[in-house]
Amino acid sequence: MNALDADNVPPTMRAVLLTGHGGLDSLVTSDEAPTPTPQTGEVLVRVGACGLNNTEINTRTGWYDSMVESSLSEELGVHGRDDGAASSWNKASVEFPRIQGSAVVGRIASVGRGADPGRIGERVLVDPSIRDEDLPVRAQIAEYLGSERDGGFAEYVAVPSNNAHVVDSPLSDAELATFPCSYDTAEEMLDRAELAKGETVAITGAAGGVGTALIQLALARGAHIIAIAGASKEARLRELGAHDFVARDSGAVREEVEKLVGERGVDVVADVVGGAMFGTVLKLLRRGGRYATAGAIGGPTTKIDLRDLIYKDLEMYGITNPTALTFTRLVEIIQTGRVKPLLQEVFPLSELRAAQAQMLKRAHVGKYVVVP
Structure with a gap:
């Protein structure tokens, strides 16, 4: 050198x-x-x-x-x-x-x-x-x-x-x-939501930089992944490792996810879309589920049904930037080849x-x- x-x-x-x-x-x-x-x-x-x-x-x-x-x-x-x-x-x-x-x-x-x-x-x-x-x-x-x-x-x-x-x-x-910006943000989202092996996570905006990072990092944690994105992205996201796929533009995201997981709901939602999608994804969560967001490409303002938050005892996390420990952990993950x-x-x-x-x-x- x-x-x-x-x-x-x-x-x-x-x-x-x-x-x-x-x-x-x-x-x-x-x-x-x-x-x-x-x-x-x-x-x-x-x-x-x-x-x-x-x-x-x-x-x-x-x-x-x-x-x-x-x-x-x-x-x-x-x-x-x-x-x-x-x-x-x-x-x-x-x-x-x-x-x-x-x-x-x-x-x-x-x-x-x-x-x-x-x-x-x-x-x-x-x-x-x-x-x-x-x-x-x-x-x-x-x-x-x-x-x-x-x-x-x-x-x-x-x-x-x-x-x-x-x-x-x-x-x-x-x-x-x-990797920087997208993957450290995604790792912080999953860390804050405490996504664990065997749990199911629904990822919105799954084809974007943070979305694809979420898929890879959730796979590394042993989670089951439902990717939500435009219909044209399905093949590439399944190739990346998504177990299930729901087209964002289907007009029936909630119904399609419920066909996959039943009424019990998903454990975690990792959302980078926001906007009109926000109210829908809250309804996808099981009781005691966790919601993490780090973006609002679908729009920054939205409506919330507080009954979803209150009566399902949900946890919600807003992620601006990851901690120093999260970035250090990301470098280690990159060096081991667990993400591509x-x-x-x-x-x-x-x-x-x-x-x-x-x-x-x-x-x-x-x-x-x-x-x-």
């Missing part, structure tokens, strides 16, 4: 800059963006690849703002909004220009004061959640890579040394970049707009990745 040091780091780099909230035209490629300097306790990572996730589109379009009630449609993702919606996931304002990109894999090129210089040259998978450990464990996320601080849609990114996890894997950089990357397509960084446009069509199963 050839060690890299600060003397070999150029003063400027290629990056895609988010110039403001809006459509795809707010993403501008620059070959003269300043290369970040790692601060105290930080490392500079030379990006090998960076995966695409919904969070970048949500931030770009202002979807996280509480004034937004629509789903993240292709129209919204391509053209943006015109109503001033501008909050990030934690209600903070995003500073522009911002380099997005949360799912980074690469090698450490240099280190800041207080970081171990022996780490230079290490191949790392980056935990995108920047935490304040003085806060309660469920409230530690202070910044998110590509949102409150610059991320990996660039040749270099600076992150706290603790967030750069050494990864020993034969997988390519592009393959490894399919679902790499849909690789784009050069300069074609990020095209990659996001393709992602917004929702025709894929797996992840899109860009490489510098």
Whole structure:
């Protein structure tokens, strides 16, 4: 391995800059963006690849703002909004220009004061959640890579040394970049819901990045999986390991699931759709069942029948970002080969707009990745 040091780091780099909230035209490629300097306790990572996730589109379009009630449609993702919606996931304002990109894999090129210089040259998978450990464990996320601080849609990114996890894997950089954000979120959902061997889990949005991660991680726990997604995705999700499949667009999701499990219901629902689907999936749960959500691609506002929550003694978990322990556990799972990357397509960084446009069509199963 050839060690890299600060003397070999150029003063400027290629990056895609988010110039403001809006459509795809707010993403501008620059070959003269300043290369970040790692601060105290930080490392500079030379990006090998960076995966695409919904969070970048949500931030770009202002979807996280509480004034937004629509789903993240292709129209919204391509053209943006015109109503001033501008909050990030934690209600903070995003500073522009911002380099997005949360799912980074690469090698450490240099280190800041207080970081171990022996780490230079290490191949790392980056935990995108920047935490304040003085806060309660469920409230530690202070910044998110590509949102409150610059991320990996660039040749270099600076992150706290603790967030750069050494990864020993034969997988390519592009393959490894399919894991952060989606798989750590999915693992946190299943961990919080305490999904156990032999239990049945219904997964909505099962063809997306988090959905396919949920399938693989639930299989690793020995659970029985009912995948809920568009009808065209059935063959690929069964190939991935889903035991049963229900078409989201059948108009009878509840009835189809009940045919599979009977009136007793499922043990866990892992939901990334929300919207009109929310009331339906609550009715799928057995008494004492557990519901975990980490997304609302079907829309952020919905109705709830409190009788389902109360008289079935349900547990409900909202997942924003996983804990540090969850990301550490994910790296171990990746290294043992218990999950496999679902790499849909690789784009050069300069074609990020095209990659996001393709992602917004929702025709894929797996992840899109860009490489510098």
